[in-house]
Amino acid sequence: MTATGTVSARFVLRATEGFTSALRGEKRSWLPMNSSMIVTDPLPRSFWDSVGWAGRETLGDMAHAYMYAQRTADDRIALGGRGVPYKFGSRTDNDGRTAQQTIDQLREILVRFFPASRDVGIAHAWSGVLGVPRDWCSTVELDRVSGLGWAGGYVGSGVTTTNLAGRTLRDLVLRELGSRDGTELTALPWVGHQVRRWEPEPLRWIGVHGMYAAYHAADRQELAGRATTSPIARVADVISGRH
Numbered sequence: 001m002t003a004t005g006t007v008s009a010r011f012v013l014r015a016t017e018g019f020t021s022a023l024r025g026e027k028r029s030w031l032p033m034n035s036s037m038i039v040t041d042p043l044p045r046s047f048w049d050s051v052g053w054a055g056r057e058t059l060g061d062m063a064h065a066y067m068y069a070q071r072t073a074d075d076r077i078a079l080g081g082r083g084v085p086y087k088f089g090s091r092t093d094n095d096g097r098t099a100q101q102t103i104d105q106l107r108e109i110l111v112r113f114f115p116a117s118r119d120v121g122i123a124h125a126w127s128g129v130l131g132v133p134r135d136w137c138s139t140v141e142l143d144r145v146s147g148l149g150w151a152g153g154y155v156g157s158g159v160t161t162t163n164l165a166g167r168t169l170r171d172l173v174l175r176e177l178g179s180r181d182g183t184e185l186t187a188l189p190w191v192g193h194q195v196r197r198w199e200p201e202p203l204r205w206i207g208v209h210g211m212y213a214a215y216h217a218a219d220r221q222e223l224a225g226r227a228t229t230s231p232i233a234r235v236a237d238v239i240s241g242r243h
């Protein structure tokens with residue numbers, strides 16, 4: 001049912017990822033996790049001469065609260081990371097604005113990695129929402145009885161996974177219509193994968209914020225010279241379901 005009419009179809013496929021939590025009955029299915037990026041103003045030749053990075057490789061670190069970055073075609077640095085991870089009650093932002101606190105955190109990471117970028121302006125910041133299942137594993141499903149199908153829970157790796165999920169859903173529908181047998185895609189382990197729901201609030205909010213506080217604490221320990229993975233991070237991994 002839409003605002004202007006009713007659409008009917010034998011199959012309805014839902015691909016709402018981090019926004020799924022706004023649908024009735026789905027609040028605790030996939031946790032809407034915020035993810036943010038900043039991009040600098042173009043950096044001068046002198047910066048690139050001192051830094052190198054001539055091959056424009058994408059880069060990331062091995063931190064628990066990790067970052068990733070790339071040198072853009074027009075010589076900026078685009079850098080992403082977590083920022084404010086989650087809003088109480090699985091709320092998602094619709095205004096597209098990025099919290100100043102998040103921009104400041106990402107800028108701090110930028111300068112830590114590239115001290116010579118200290119004075120560069122931040123041209124733009126943006127945020128989006130990821131869908132995080134309780135076990136951090138994606139699902140593709142088609143319910144034969146209702147005709148409702150869905151795919152998602154890609155966490156931060158959906159750019160290519162969505163393509164595979166779309167083709168998997170297509171094969172499931174065609175099999176159901178009898179126009180195709182099962183394929184190697186319909187036999188993938190993510191088809192019909194069952195995952196338990198996230199805890200109710202306020203446990204969900206406390207859990208996510210506690211988990212990220214723990215990851216930041218573990219990163220600080222490891223940055224200070226600890227040679228092995230901090231036990232704090234191991235405990236946070238068990239609680240978060242991320243292995």
Ligand SMILES: Cc1cc2nc3c(=O)[nH]c(=O)nc-3n(C[C@H](O)[C@H](O)[C@H](O)COP(=O)(O)OP(=O)(O)OC[C@H]3O[C@@H](n4cnc5c(N)ncnc54)[C@H](O)[C@@H]3O)c2cc1C
Pocket residue numbers: 015016017018019020034035036037080126127128129130152154155156157158159160161162
């Ligand atoms: C800052 C950031 C950086 C990222 N970097 C990477 C990366 O480097 N590599 C990578 O693989 N992935 C990355 N991701 C994740 C990737 O963007 C997502 O996994 C991917 O976009 C998921 O695609 P999707 O089509 O399933 O969902 P989305 O792209 O989230 O699309 C969901 C759609 O559903 C619509 N919708 C919402 N509610 C409803 C409704 N009620 N009815 C109808 N439609 C609705 C929305 O408008 C939206 O268009 C990043 C995400 C962010 C936010």
